[in-house]
Ligand SMILES: Nc1ncnc2c1ncn2[C@@H]1O[C@H](COP(=O)(O)OP(=O)(O)O)[C@@H](O)[C@H]1O
């Protein structure tokens with residue numbers, strides 16, 4: 695891991711640092727990131743899937759030389775999965791040994807609930823005072839966790855500490871950089887949001903998407919990249935169940951390169967729609983005449 699880098703001093707410096715690590719931010723995001731770093735507040739990013747929310751945490755870790763600790767949220771996630779768990783198997787073993795050695799019961803109990811028997815999960819790791827540099831803590835897709843789980847997070851988000859009943863309160867020496875993401879399949883509770891700076895991550899405009907593509911798939915010829923971006927921007931104006939994100943733009947570009955496509959033509963588009971759209975209803979809606987109409991617009995816009 696590289697050396698920890700000091701925090702950027704201005705919004706411009708934040709933007710430059712993100713760009714230097716191939717993340718193309720909009721001004722509002724650079725501002726939110728800058729403020730989150732300066733004010734030591736968690737950053738809550740909400741938006742459509744594939745718009746660069748998870749990536750921002752990865753890029754922050756990279757550009758600031760911090761380790762990334764990731765908590766992927768899922769249904770049924772609880773304290774034991776997210777923060778800590780007592781190592782029952784080791785505790786049992788210790789009890790057996792203590793019985794044999796006739797160790798005093800009070801001493802044994804105290805020992806059983808010492809850090810030696812504690813299994814650290816992501817949240818506890820992130821605030822462990824023994825961390826040499828404060829890490830980036832990514833709490834990813836919080837909307838997938840059950841609502842009660844959010845209550846566990848409050849103490850971590852506001853005080854960067856966790857209270858373990860048997861052990862006491864564990865607090866970070868220096869707060870970690872915390873990024874929370876949600877794809878908004880449900881609303882996250884106000885109490886969580888209130889502790890964070892909030893930013894909605896929208897789809898990029900054509901210029902920014904082209905810039906992202908130039909950085910993420912540099913081998914794509916410029917003419918093709920423009921057509922790809924314009925076609926996808928057109929798709930996003932349609933009434934579809936799931937609109938393609940930047941992840942899909944990148945994936946489609948790579949697919950088209952694999953197929954040696956130099957320009958978009960109807961056959962190639964129709965045959966590769968599955969890279970962009972993941973619902974049969976959406977594909978059926980676009981395939982054929984709608985795709986032809988979009989392509990027509992793209993060609994009209996790129997004709998010189
Ligand atoms: N602003 C951006 N600049 C550069 N790459 C981006 C940007 N936004 C998204 N990407 C790329 O798009 C892909 C999907 O992003 P991701 O962070 O996984 O989306 P999300 O977490 O919002 O679903 C990643 O490969 C990422 O590198």
Ligand SMILES: [Mg+2]
Pocket residue numbers: 744747748749834875
């Ligand atoms: Mg994500």
